[in-house]
Amino acid sequence: xxxxxxxxxxxxxxxxxxxxxxxxxxxxxxxxxxxxxxxxxxxxxxxxxxxxxxxxxxxxxxxxxxxxxxxxxxxxxxxxxxxxxxxxxxxxxxxxxxxxxxxxxxxxxxxxxxxxxxxxxxxxxxxxxxxxxxxxxxxxxxxxxxxxxxxxxxxxxxxxxxxxxxxxxxxxxxxxxxxxxxxxxxxxxxxxxxxxxxxxxxxxxxxxxxxxxxxxxxxxxxxxxxxxxxxxxxxxxxxxxxxxxxxxxxxxxxxxxxxxxxxxxxxxxxxxxxxxxxxxxxxxxxxxxxxxxxxxxxxxxxxxxxxxxxxxxxxxxxxxxxxxxxxxxxxxxxxxxxxxxxxxxxxxxxxxxxxxxxxxxxxxxxxxxxxxxxxxxxxxxxxxxxxxxxxxxxxxxxxxxxxxxxxxxxxxxxxxxxxxxxxxxxxxxxxxxxxxxxxxxxxxxxxxxxxxxxxxxxxxxxxxxxxxxxxxxxxxxxxxxxxxx
Amino acid sequence: xxxxxxxxxxxxxxxxxxxxxxxxxxxxxxxxxxxxxxxxxxxxxxxxxxxxxxxxxxxxxxxxxxxxxxxxxxxxxxxxxxxxxxxxxxxxxxxxxxxxxxxxxxxxxxxxxxxxxxxxxxxxxxxxxxxxxxxxxxxxxxxxxxxxxxxxxxxxxxxxxxxxxxxxxxxxxxxxxxxxxxxxxxxxxxxxxxxxxxxxxxxxxxxxxxxxxxxxxxxxxxxxxxxxxxxxxxxxxxxxxxxxxxxxxxxxxxxxxxxxxxxxxxxxxxxxxxxxxxxxxxxxxxxxxxxxxxxxxxxxxxxxxxxxxxxxxxxxxxxxxxxxxxxxxxxxxxxxxxxxxxxxxxxxxxxxxxxxxxxxxxxxxxxxxxxxxxxxxxxxxxxxxxxxxxxxxxxxxxxxxxxxxxxxxxxxxxxxxxxxxxxxxxx
Numbered sequence: 024x025x026x027x028x029x030x031x032x033x034x035x036x037x038x039x040x041x042x043x044x045x046x047x048x049x050x051x052x053x054x055x056x057x058x059x060x061x062x063x064x065x066x067x068x069x070x071x072x073x074x075x076x077x078x079x080x081x082x083x084x085x086x087x088x089x090x091x092x093x094x095x096x097x098x099x100x101x102x103x104x105x106x107x108x109x110x111x112x113x114x115x116x117x118x119x120x121x122x123x124x125x126x127x128x129x130x131x132x133x134x135x136x137x138x139x140x141x142x143x144x145x146x147x148x149x150x151x152x153x154x155x156x157x158x159x160x161x162x163x164x165x166x167x168x169x170x171x172x173x174x175x176x177x178x179x180x181x182x183x184x185x186x187x188x189x190x191x192x193x194x195x196x197x198x199x200x201x202x203x204x205x206x207x208x209x210x211x212x213x214x215x216x217x218x219x220x221x222x223x224x225x226x227x228x229x230x231x232x233x234x235x236x237x238x239x240x241x242x243x244x245x246x247x248x249x250x251x252x253x254x255x256x257x258x259x260x261x262x263x264x265x266x267x268x269x270x271x272x273x274x275x276x277x278x279x280x281x282x283x284x285x286x287x288x289x290x291x292x293x294x295x296x297x298x299x300x301x302x303x304x305x306x307x308x309x310x311x312x313x314x315x316x317x318x319x320x321x322x323x324x325x326x327x328x329x330x331x332x333x334x335x336x337x338x339x340x341x342x343x344x345x346x347x348x349x350x351x352x353x354x355x356x357x358x359x360x361x362x363x364x365x366x367x368x369x370x371x372x373x374x375x376x377x378x379x380x381x382x383x384x385x386x387x388x389x390x391x392x393x394x395x396x397x398x399x400x401x402x403x404x405x406x407x408x409x410x411x412x413x414x415x416x417x418x419x420x421x422x423x424x425x426x427x428x429x430x431x432x433x434x435x436x437x438x439x440x441x442x443x444x445x446x447x448x449x450x451x452x453x454x455x456x457x458x459x460x461x462x463x464x465x466x467x468x469x470x471x472x473x474x475x476x477x478x479x480x481x482x483x484x485x486x487x488x489x490x491x492x493x494x495x496x497x498x499x500x501x502x503x504x505x506x507x508x
Numbered sequence: 509x510x511x512x513x514x515x516x517x518x519x520x521x522x523x524x525x526x527x528x529x530x531x532x533x534x535x536x537x538x539x540x541x542x543x544x545x546x547x548x549x550x551x552x553x554x555x556x557x558x559x560x561x562x563x564x565x566x567x568x569x570x571x572x573x574x575x576x577x578x579x580x581x582x583x584x585x586x587x588x589x590x591x592x593x594x595x596x597x598x599x600x601x602x603x604x605x606x607x608x609x610x611x612x613x614x615x616x617x618x619x620x621x622x623x624x625x626x627x628x629x630x631x632x633x634x635x636x637x638x639x640x641x642x643x644x645x646x647x648x649x650x651x652x653x654x655x656x657x658x659x660x661x662x663x664x665x666x667x668x669x670x671x672x673x674x675x676x677x678x679x680x681x682x683x684x685x686x687x688x689x690x691x692x693x694x695x696x697x698x699x700x701x702x703x704x705x706x707x708x709x710x711x712x713x714x715x716x717x718x719x720x721x722x723x724x725x726x727x728x729x730x731x732x733x734x735x736x737x738x739x740x741x742x743x744x745x746x747x748x749x750x751x752x753x754x755x756x757x758x759x760x761x762x763x764x765x766x767x768x769x770x771x772x773x774x775x776x777x778x779x780x781x782x783x784x785x786x787x788x789x790x791x792x793x794x795x796x797x798x799x800x801x802x803x804x805x806x807x808x809x810x811x812x813x814x815x816x817x818x819x820x821x822x823x824x825x826x827x828x829x830x831x832x833x834x835x836x837x838x839x840x841x842x843x844x845x846x847x848x849x850x851x852x853x854x855x856x857x858x859x860x861x862x863x864x865x866x867x868x869x870x871x872x873x874x875x876x877x878x879x880x881x882x883x884x885x886x887x888x889x890x891x892x893x894x895x896x897x898x899x900x901x902x903x904x905x906x907x908x909x910x911x912x913x914x915x916x917x918x919x920x921x922x923x924x925x926x927x928x929x930x931x932x933x934x935x
Binding site (some may be wrong): 074075076097102214215317318320321322323325326327328329332333334336337339340439440442443446447450451461462464465466468470473476477480484487495 | 709801
């Protein structure tokens with residue numbers, strides 16, 4: 024389904040050995056791979072069902088090595104005859120296994136080298152799908168298998184041919200004949216016939232959502248470890264094995280802190296600004312601030328952040344310009360006082376928060392100005408002025424509340440935007456928050472973390488929408504979500 | 509939509525738009541950017557435009573195009589060579605004599621635009637400096653313009669097609685005007701599956717190969733898949749014609765298409781594009797800039813769809829549409845020929861802002877180093893190299909400035925169009 028083999032990633036390249044030629048080692052690494060892929064649930068089908076072409080077998084997921092499975096898919100794509108392909112695949116496997124545990128041969132000392140060459144040839148067969156590559160590898164294998172040495176029998180004085188690997192030649196021939204059979208019996212039509220396979224509940228997706236540990240009662244099967252998303256088990260990171268909950272918990276703290284500060288600053292500045300712009304519509308003040316806001320809005324955050332880091336975090340250009348720290352959140356230990364911690368944190372937070380805030384000044388105050396202008400055109404505002412009410416009271420008491428609707432609509436997007444909006448800022452300033460985690464999990468293809476983040480962001484979207492719906496009702500009692508009779 | 513003086517709505521919008529000086533200026537800057545994007549190969553290239561060697565005249569840049577399109581091969585003299593150090597009898601180089609990937613070893617390690625450079629003459633200076641391994645920044649900017657324009661054009665074309673299609677269906681039919689027969693609904697649902705299977709599933713291997721192969725062949729394969737999809741979708745509608753006469757199958761069902769499409773718009777809006785693209789690049793084997801453009805297009809149609817929907821809700825109750833209906837024109841003919849052309853003007857607003865957004869998303873992604881192949885130079889990628897050395901101010905300033913200017917002119921164009929279409933301004 025996805026590139027990068029998570030099992031390989033977790034085994035940290037501990038595989039791929041087995042060059043010593045001992046079958047025990049080979050079997051041990053295969054078993055380690057199988058165990059781990061079972062533990063991660065990778066040996067299960069991906070979803071409840073699959074819709075493919077009928078040239079694909081429904082059991083392809085049982086080939087548990089990802090690279091081999093993908094190579095088989097490519098062969099199926101070319102030839103479409105699974106029976107012949109699997110015969111070819113298993114005959115190659117048989118050939119490889121036959122070459123382990125070779126005893127040293129007194130007469131033929133090349134045996135180790137040659138059997139290793141054949142094993143490696145088999146391994147490259149598992150990964151090649153191009154006809155030329157396969158033919159080339161097969162001819163190499165053949166060459167290694169049939170090479171003979173001349174032996175002089177000291178007793179009779181006769182020269183005889185001797186091949187220490189004579190027993191594997193039929194196996195090599197079998198691989199070759201299976202390969203040519205596969206090519207000649209290609210079935211091009213099978214891939215145009217759709218096929219539907221039903222796998223039932225025993226699949227990766229179901230396991231991820233609900234887990235495989237029984238919901239009630241004791242878990243007796245030690246191979247079943249996952250409790251599933253709904254029971255709060257988000258899995259473990261592929262990289263360091265830490266539970267996803269603890270990784271995201273640490274990260275959430277930073278993202279939430281930064282975003283809340285930025286949120287309050289942005290709204291505290293731009294709401295009054297928007298109101299005052301609407302009140303002084305078409306004045307010089309309005310024109311200048313609106314123009315500045317427009318420019319601020321178009322300035323890409325990552326550019327401003329890069330500029331700030333370039334110019335204000337080093338003394339390269341002038342001594343006084345080395346004002347801010349480059350990155351991080353500051354180092355704070357137990358032996359610092361609260362005040363020291365506070366100043367160090369603020370010192371590190373100034374640049375990121377500035378970058379998060381300046382764009383929203385423009386956006387929020389613009390919305391506020393627009394909302395306020397619409398309200399100020401209403402008749403009841405004119406009436407309020409006409410009866411001689413204090414203008415400030417008209418603006419803040421009568422107009423303000425009604426012009427908040429567009430702001431609340433924006434509020435709904437604040438929560439979900441928290442994660443995606445933080446990706447770049449946290450990447451640039453190296454803040455260990457949700458945004459940086461999501462970037463890193465994408466780069467490392469660390470799926471348990473990534474899936475949980477996406478689910479989290481979906482839940483935040485729903486909460487944001489719910490909150491703004493509730494707020495609509497609070498601001499404007501005429502808005503109601505119950506069905507009117 | 510003609511007013512009293514007989515002037516069409518489109519002309520009024522154009523007249524209003526011309527009054528807006530900033531918007532007109534942006535328009536001119538846009539022409540310049542488009543020109544730079546189109547002509548990038550002739551503006552910044554390590555190959556000479558014309559050169560003379562051993563009595564023969566060559567046009568290496570044109571030859572490059574021929575080689576790329578498989579129309580010709582390189583002459584013997586030019587195989588495996590270093591264009592800069594060749595001995596020419598005579599050669600005219602482009603204004604910037606470096607390709608974005610040309611590595612100038614003498615001027616590596618961040619040659620400053622203001623400082624000393626080890627070059628033959630002023631002509632060969634790196635006017636905007638170089639990066640760590642000696643690649644020319646100005647050349648990267650010029651070729652980055654092409655990518656930025658391409659992102660805007662490709663993603664917004666996809667978004668416009670989807671947006672106009674869905675928005676006009678939702679607006680024109682509303683919740684109770686789309687009536688189709690039972691058999692048609694059933695066959696269409698069944699055949700969507702088949703169309704998907706034959707157009708995309710079966711061809712996924714070929715498309716994957718094409719994506720790895722080149723930009724052009726992927727576009728071709730992708731368009732072919734879409735064509736195939738629609739060709740297959742003709743079958744159920746043809747099949748339904750005779751079957752309609754059977755009593756039960758011919759029964760009409762009202763499809764609340766407006767609700768369905770409006771909810772779909774809300775769902776797509778609530779997906780954060782950056783996060784979506786990040787996750788897709790994690791599951792795709794070879795993320796490329798083409799893929800990113802396609803995703804931006806597939807998520808960026810909502811604004812266009814809402815505009816078109818609102819316009820068609822208004823237009824569908826106008827008399828001329830009723831007249832067309834009374835004349836017995838087919839629904840599709842009315843939508844395509846009579847309704848949509850009158851609803852297109854506001855879509856330009858959504859497209860202008862959409863291009864700004866698309867360029868911003870693409871440059872932030874390439875800034876993060878996601879989805880851009882090593883040999884492609886984009887503005888975002890250039891900007892990200894500034895993070896490695898804060899002494900190289902030119903890497904921080906110029907690429908960001910390019911992004912800023914482009915995003916601003918598209919925002920200004922959007923603003924200008926909004927103002928020009930504001931009915932309160934109509935005189």
